[in-house]
Amino acid sequence: MRIYHSPVMVQEVLESINFKSLGVLVDCTLGSGGHSEAILEYAKSIGKKIKILALDLDYEGIEIAKKRLNNNLDSIIIKQGNFSNISNIVKESGIDKVEAVLFDLGVSSLHLEKPIRGFSFRQDAELDMRFDINQTDSASNVINQESEETLKNIIRDFGEEPQANAIARSIVKNRPINSTLKLADIIVRAKKSYKYKSIHPATQTFQAIRMYVNNELDNINSGIKQAISLLKKSGRIITISYHSIEDRLVKKLLLEESRECICPTNILECVCNHSASLKLMFKKVIKPSLEEIRQNRRSRSAKLRVAEKI
Ligand SMILES: C[S@@+](CC[C@H](N)C(=O)[O-])C[C@H]1O[C@@H](n2cnc3c(N)ncnc32)[C@H](O)[C@@H]1O
Structure with missing residues (x-):
């Protein structure tokens, strides 16, 4: 039986992080800790000391992640919380600005494979679907x-x-x-x-x-906006989304923050006073390799986006 959720596009996530300048990374969606583990292990392999602040709404996932990250617990702070509250959580942890933020959105295999959580139409269970069972x-x-x-x-x-x-x-x-x-x-x-x-x-x-x-779109909207303001100059925001509604919102938020002007196109003179705070790292979205899709079917719909604070 599989114990952990298999993290998606791990190599691409590692390549999106600027390890040279990395001090603190916020993993907004810890799940069972696959991405955090890979990031910490890679940093260790290149002799780089980093800190991860990781959060998730799901207490069960957090308990599993703690076991997985047993060897790295001195490099990671794990909190149960909503990424829509990321600014406060970062502040309460005594951190001011961060060099990277990761959002691996949506549902984890742990949710889908555990019938009692009521996420899946393949196994019978009470209708539940809450990420946070205290909700x-x-x-x-x-x-x-x-x-x-x-x-x-x-x-x-x-x-x-x-x-x-x-x-x-x-x-x-x-x-x-x-x-x-x-x-x-x-x-x-x-x-x-x-x-x-x-x-x-x-x-x-x-x-x-x-x-x-789970109020997912509002949480993404608020979490990504706060994440952008928490980033230091040259810090990176990395997102993985799994379906079009989620990805459209992420794309809109990142695109908007990469534009100098966000006035409607029919306005001749700019009145928005907006200025770009991000540079998109890739023109096109990054997708998993065929090999990864073959090994992990859940990765087939994943879309990775990366932007850098300017
Ligand atoms: C795709 S999984 C992440 C998997 C993780 N990257 C790994 O390697 O195991 C998404 C996770 O985000 C969590 N989540 C969803 N919405 C959240 C929110 N608003 N705040 C914090 N965690 C959230 C879910 O509980 C789930 O565990």
């Missing part, structure tokens, strides 16, 4: 209490599901819905026609509910 609202509250209109909007906006209307109607008609498999079955039956080729018909709805439950 009050779970997927069950959303599925069983939200109005049909709200459910439709969630499924359409966070899942880009073309049949959001029919799915929301069917969910409301079949309530109460208490298990992942029951929800998946309702979705499959609500979708009039679907091409069941590369993805399961419930994929987009499950993604949407998970994103809503």
Whole structure:
């Protein structure tokens, strides 16, 4: 049985970090510690002393990461927390500015493979999907209490599901819905026609509910903005995203911060007083190698972006 989540694009992440000037790196999404471990081991191999401040919402993941990072615990501070609060967490840790910030977004294999967490439509479990198990609202509250209109909007906006209307109607008609498999079955039956080729018909709805439950887009928006202001000059922000909604937001935020002017295009004279704070390191997004995709199917949708503070 696999114990850890396999970190994605590790080599590319290592190459994106400027180890020469690295002092402190913030790993905003520790998960089971794969990226942090690789970064610490690489720094050690080149004789570089660094510090990582790592956080995650998921207490279970943190406990697993602590075991994995057992040999490196003197170089890493691990905290349970939300990256939407990264400025305060960094300050409380006695750190002022940092040289690198890593966001490896979304869900971990640990979530998907542990039925009790209720993220997967492949195993039966209570509807949960919370990254932070202390949070009050779970997927069950959303599925069983939200109005049909709200459910439709969630499924359409966070899942880009073309049949959001029919799915929301069917969910409301079949309530109460208490298990992942029951929800998946309702979705499959609500979708009039679907091409069941590369993805399961419930994929987009499950993604949407998970994103809503965990307030993912707001957290990314706020976390990335704060991360940029925490970076020292020449510090790097590194992001890995896994689906188009997440990646569009990351791309927009990084692109906006790399522009001198963010006025609407129909305005002739600049009125925004904005100035660029980032330089994009690559024009195009970086994707995993075919070899990595062959070895770790979950990496197939990964997109890496890197920007440097100017
Ligand atoms: C793809 S996994 C990270 C895997 C990790 N890089 C590794 O090597 O194991 C994403 C992680 O981000 C965490 N997460 C999601 N949203 C978060 C947030 N707003 N603040 C902190 N952690 C968050 C999830 O709990 C999950 O463990």
